[in-house]
Amino acid sequence: MRSPSMNHFSSLFTTNIGSPTSWFTIYASFSSFMMILRTVINDLIPLRLRTFIISKLQSFFTNYQPNNHQVSLQIYQLWDGTPNNLFHAAKEYLPTKISNTYKSLKVGKLFNQNNILVAFDGKQPVVDEFEGIKIKWLLVEKTKNRPSGNTKSELDEIYDGEMYVYQNMPREYEGNGFVLSFDEKHRDKVMEKYLPHVLSTYETIKAEQRILKIHSGGGGGWRSSNFNHPASFDSLALDPDLRKTITDDLDRFLRRKKIYKKVGKPWKRGYLLYGPPGTGKSSLIVAIAKYLKFDVYDLDLSSVMSNSVLTTVLRATSNRSIIVIEDIDCNKEVLDRSKSAADMNPDMDPVGSFLGVKQMAMGGRGRSDNSGKFTLSGLLNYMDGLWACCGEERILIFTTNHKDKIDPALLRPGRMDMHIELSYLKAKAFRILASNYLDIEEHHHPFLEQVDELLDKMDVTPALVAEHLLRGEDADVALKTLIKLLQGMDISRGNE
Numbered sequence: 001m002r003s004p005s006m007n008h009f010s011s012l013f014t015t016n017i018g019s020p021t022s023w024f025t026i027y028a029s030f031s032s033f034m035m036i037l038r039t040v041i042n043d044l045i046p047l048r049l050r051t052f053i054i055s056k057l058q059s060f061f062t063n064y065q066p067n068n069h070q071v072s073l074q075i076y077q078l079w080d081g082t083p084n085n086l087f088h089a090a091k092e093y094l095p096t097k098i099s100n101t102y103k104s105l106k107v108g109k110l111f112n113q114n115n116i117l118v119a120f121d122g123k124q125p126v127v128d129e130f131e132g133i134k135i136k137w138l139l140v141e142k143t144k145n146r147p148s149g150n151t152k153s154e155l156d157e158i159y160d161g162e163m164y165v166y167q168n169m170p171r172e173y174e175g176n177g178f179v180l181s182f183d184e185k186h187r188d189k190v191m192e193k194y195l196p197h198v199l200s201t202y203e204t205i206k207a208e209q210r211i212l213k214i215h216s217g218g219g220g221g222w223r224s225s226n227f228n229h230p231a232s233f234d235s236l237a238l239d240p241d242l243r244k245t246i247t248d249d250l251d252r253f254l255r256r257k258k259i260y261k262k263v264g265k266p267w268k269r270g271y272l273l274y275g276p277p278g279t280g281k282s283s284l285i286v287a288i289a290k291y292l293k294f295d296v297y298d299l300d301l302s303s304v305m306s307n308s309v310l311t312t313v314l315r316a317t318s319n320r321s322i323i324v325i326e327d328i329d330c331n332k333e334v335l336d337r338s339k340s341a342a343d344m345n346p347d348m349d350p351v352g353s354f355l356g357v358k359q360m361a362m363g364g365r366g367r368s369d370n371s372g373k374f375t376l377s378g379l380l381n382y383m384d385g386l387w388a389c390c391g392e393e394r395i396l397i398f399t400t401n402h403k404d405k406i407d408p409a410l411l412r413p414g415r416m417d418m419h420i421e422l423s424y425l426k427a428k429a430f431r432i433l434a435s436n437y438l439d440i441e442e443h444h445h446p447f448l449e450q451v452d453e454l455l456d457k458m459d460v461t462p463a464l465v466a467e468h469l470l471r472g473e474d475a476d477v478a479l480k481t482l483i484k485l486l487q488g489m490d491i492s493r494g495n496e
């Protein structure tokens with residue numbers, strides 16, 4: 001026997017289903033049918049069997065992923081209880097991938113930084129493209145068991161399954177994390193190329209954000225402060241070819257870490273900056289430090305009383321640093337060394353004399369003369385590689401006004417690899433000062449040629465001209481008075 005509702009249900013297909021009345025009839029029939037079906041199921045299927053079927057269906061839908069060719073990687077804040085570098089790398093890397101289409105971002109500013117910082121807040125996935133593959137990043141926050149923010153969104157749909165893994169992590173894995181997903185066929189590329197790319201980008205960002213320090217002193221310990229000197233390669237009046245030679249050399253030094261390791265040499269480089277006072281030697285050191293993002297250790301040799309103090313002081317320097325010894329020719333021990341070596345054997349050539357003194361310091365004849373004292377040989381030993389035990393990524397810079405006074409032993413390649421002469425101001429470098437101090441574009445001022453001619457025939461330091469330009473606000477007036485000054489110097493020179 002058929003129930004009235006079943007009759008209704010079957011008659012649906014013959015009625016006109018376009019009218020509201022017919023829709024209501026369909027609804028009423030369907031409800032009655034479902035009620036009857038539920039009663040039948042409850043009566044005929046035992047409770048335990050029903051629970052089993054429901055749990056199986058739930059688990060099927062939970063584990064079902066529409067894109068089952070997608071792979072996901074979780075990067076948590078901790079790995080075996082210790083900070084996970086990949087997590088920190090991702091944290092710095094992702095903001096570089098945020099485009100203008102992002103509608104919700106975190107912003108902030110730290111005390112010691114000038115820039116406004118922007119970060120991914122996790123409410124929207126970040127999609128990164130790398131060598132033709134798309135990688136989707138999501139943020140997982142500690143106190144929430146689903147990606148932060150959204151109610152019911154794309155994130156939930158994708159990550160309900162992933163959250164199950166997350167919630168079952170051992171305690172030490174708890175903390176914020178990232179989940180990145182990509183097509184399975186790119187698995188190798190992501191592991192071998194993309195993740196190393198994230199790490200190396202992080203290293204670059206870290207180096208750029210680094211707050212540089214200057215440490216001064218030596219024998220009595222280092223005194224440190226933030227290094228905020230405004231000089232840079234852009235502010236330096238340097239012949240453009242010389243600037244390029246220097247920056248190319250620095251770049252090459254940074255690139256060749258592996259080669260130094262392979263040939264068993266400490267990764268270090270020595271520069272000798274020489275030239276008259278006021279030609280920019282100290283300013284160039286600042287420019288190099290900023291270019292490389294290296295800290296500076298300004299070593300006062302007169303405070304170093306013995307070789308062992310020198311070793312201690314140099315050991316206390318950090319990696320990625322520049323050790324500066326200014327006016328090396330003025331150091332008494334440095335000058336005395338040549339003298340004492342020559343006294344011992346007047347026929348020795350400079351390098352031979354260096355070796356003689358080095359042997360003394362290493363335990364040869366006359367060692368007792370040097371024990372307990374700072375000697376140049378102690379410094380040379382350090383430069384020759386004994387410092388390899390004290391770390392890497394060191395640049396050593398000596399400055400002098402008198403290159404000819406320096407012992408040749410100090411200058412040979414391997415100790416001072418590059419000798420950079422900073423000289424008097426000439427036309428090309430002057431254009432840089434004119435642009436920086438007076439906003440004069442290259443070749444665009446009627447007085448420039450006259451200044452060039454004067455600079456060409458006389459020796460004027462960049463310091464003197466820079467000081468003069470700093471006083472004038474008006475370019476015409478500043479250049480006119482500079483021409484007068486130079487002409488006056490030219491006349492007095494002629495009178496000498």
Ligand SMILES: Nc1ncnc2c1ncn2[C@@H]1O[C@H](COP(=O)(O)OP(=O)(O)OP(=O)(O)O)[C@@H](O)[C@H]1O
Pocket residue numbers: 235236237238275276277278279280281282283284401462463464466
């Ligand atoms: N090439 C340059 N470009 C721009 N400014 C310069 C240059 N050379 C010197 N100056 C200016 O002169 C000042 C002194 O220069 P700096 O101390 O770098 O010279 P120096 O060669 O190290 O002198 P010293 O041998 O006396 O130590 C700097 O503060 C800078 O303003």
